[in-house]
Amino acid sequence: MRFTNLIAYKYKTPIAYTQEQLEQSLQQDAFRKCGAQEYSTFGWTKALGKHGATLSHFSKEFILLCAKVEEKILPATVVNEKLAEKVQQIELDENRTVKKKEKDELKDSVYNTLLAQAFTKSSLHFAFIDMKRGLFVVNSSSFNKAEQLAALFRKSVGTLPIIPAFCDFDLDVHLTDWLTKTQAPENFSLGYDTKLEDPTGEGDEVALKRHALGSDETRLHLDSGKRVTELALKWGENIEFTLKNDGSLKRLSYSDTIKESNADIPKEDIPAKLDADFLLCAGEISELLDRLFSAMGVSDNQEQAA
Incomplete structure (x- = not known):
């Protein structure tokens, strides 16, 4: 889990x-x-x-x-198709044009009929x-x-x-600083994917995948004033992920060590396995978030005081 x-x-x-x-x-x-x-x-x-x-x-x-x-x-296409059939039948049978108000009422009727089925x-x-x-x-x-x-x-x-959780942080600044220095915070290392964009919104967005983030190409984008909006990171040897400037963490990938940690629990004891997997996963994620907060200059005491 x-x-x-x-x-x-x-x-x-x-x-x-x-x-x-x-x-x-x-x-x-x-x-x-x-x-x-x-x-x-x-x-x-x-x-x-x-x-x-x-x-x-x-x-x-x-x-x-x-x-x-x-x-x-x-699907809307199904509703519209059935509606068109009803409208066409009325116009043929009664030799008149179906007005918008009547068409809207017919659409509601078609929708309710199809919804039940x-x-x-x-x-x-x-x-x-x-x-x-x-x-x-x-x-x-x-x-x-x-x-x-x-x-x-x-x-x-x-x-x-x-x-x-990250509403008090300007993540653009932190992500751009880490990539500019090609150095992630303590306990973290840079991955190989990033996205950069012009802060004015007038330039192109650049996505680099499986790329050496310390390369001249990356430096060129940073020197042009682009900011980092996504950055792939690795926490210790446990979890790889992408941190976005909106505070979301995407594409978490866990090490084999974590995946195999509870392999000794008998397969027939599924509830115990699910509980152990959840406890391990939640603990790792909470610790990862703690490390990220610390990397941005928030101590445990500040967190508790907040």
Whole structure:
């Protein structure tokens, strides 16, 4: 159970959830399937899937959450095609032109009819809470989806005093400085991918992949005033990732050491394996975020005071 994209938030106040209270809160918004006239539904499902019994999974200071989305598959082209057929039939049968207001009413009728018959697709969205460090971490590369999951949790528990984890940092400055010096912060090393853009928005965006980031070409772009918006990094020997200037971490890749850490747990004990994998993953990610905050000049004491 590994998170591959991250959008992290920080709690503004200390937190201490208990499983009994949290379960009661999450049950209010437990997942249910779409009704006949619903386009989508969004709610909490078992954190460990069929191998668990609770909507939240507590493991030491970490809590795993899982939300499920079910959506109807109803392409606009299908609706428009059926609408055109109805309009054409009316115009032929009644020898008149169907006006816009009537066409809009017909479209609503067609949509509702097709919606009740549509197939559905579902997806799972994971997040974890680090109660010790005060982090709310969503496994997503989309801020919109992360905000939707955070909004659902806020609705369930009544309050969620969080802010984006990197909102106080000018990441453009840090990323550009690291690439300019071709030196990542302590415990980190530069990868081989980056994106740069003209800060005025008038120049081209440049994407360099599998590239020697200390090359003359990279230097030329930096000297022209371009800023770094994405930079591939490696934390120790454990995790490779790309840090974006919006504060998201993308394309996390874990070392074989991490992947094989819990290989000794018997295959038949799947709940124990899932718990161990989650605990390892959440711990590594929280430590990685701590290191990034430190690299930007924020100490543990400052974090706690904030």
